[in-house]
Amino acid sequence: MIRAALFLLLALSGAPAAAEEVVMGLSKSSVSISTDFDGSEILIFGAVKREVAIRPDPPLQVIVTVEGPKEPVTVWRKARRLGIWVNSEAVEVDSAPTFYAVATSAPLGEVLSEVEDLRHDISIPRAIRSVGAPMTILDSQSFTNALIRIRERAGLYHLDEGAVQLRESTLFDTAIAMPANITEGLYMTRVFLTRGGKVVASHSTEIDVRKVGLERWLYNLSRSQPLIYGLMSIAIAVLAGWGASAAFRALKSG
Structure with missing residues (x-):
């Protein structure tokens, strides 16, 4: 059934094609949060549309990201004062996704170069924007790392390497789990095709999450x-x- 949908997407796409383009679909384009909502799973599938023959080397890879609404976050560091733990220092993270999932067809370090990650903001650390910190704080990156760890434990951030199934360098699919504690809003879904660590094509769409x-x-x-x-x-x-x-x-x- 999924393969039939993929080929239908290919047949209906009439836009002029580049060397390689992404045609993608979602199992559902909206998620409803009700009183008994315990999470959801989105199936993301697609195909690679080509004008030229497949180049076997380097092999094609796929990265899928799902990003929730962004918001500023204040991250506090606790310190022991007079025998009790209190908030002592804080860094204001300018913009952090409330949810961020990355799924890849191979280890992220193999399918994406640092330069391309910097250009497209694909990895979890690159999705978080923290411009400045108080002059008294010399290790501001540790605050961002702490935010990532907290949200990873809450199931809001996760990296699933090898979770994208890529068949014959043409058809791909993966499932993204969304926990019960997600916030409402528009969730940006992106698919990247890479070769040798370089992004060669991409496509994006949105998932509407509403109470x-x-x-x-x-x-x-x-x-x-x-x-x-x-x-x-x-x-x-x-x-x-x-x-x-x-x-x-x-x-x-x-």
Whole structure:
């Protein structure tokens, strides 16, 4: 079924072709976040469209990235003061994706050169933009590395080397797992074809991730009516506490 879709994509693509071009598709172009949302998996597949015969050496490789909305992040470093751990130094990361996944057909260091990574911002560190840091902080890169480690543990950043299946240097597919804690927004999906570490073709599209149902209503309420949202949250907390206390007293007296 996937192969049939790939060949259909090739047949319908009427744009003038370069030496090699990417034709890609998604198993779904939108993700709905509801109250019972526990994550999602997106199948990304495609084919290589050519005007010339396949060149066997160097072999073709494929890189797929999925990037969530970007936002500024303040990263703090803790230090021990008078026997307790407190925030001591901070670096403002100008722009970091809320989610970033990279899948490759071979080890990333083999399929992409540092120059091409710098040009296209493909690897996880290159996707994060941190321009400046306080003059008192000499190791600002360690703050960016800490952010990457934290989000890797949360399942929000991951590199899957060898996860892209490439068949006969023509058909490719991979699956990108999106955890339950993703944020809503447009997720940029990019596919790169590389030879000898150099990008020879690329293509991009978007995945729309949105809250629906109760999640959407609460989100909109928190943005449009923050006072009402806050009062409602307090009321729910009070009622929950009262209910738990009443249940405990009933169990104790029984």
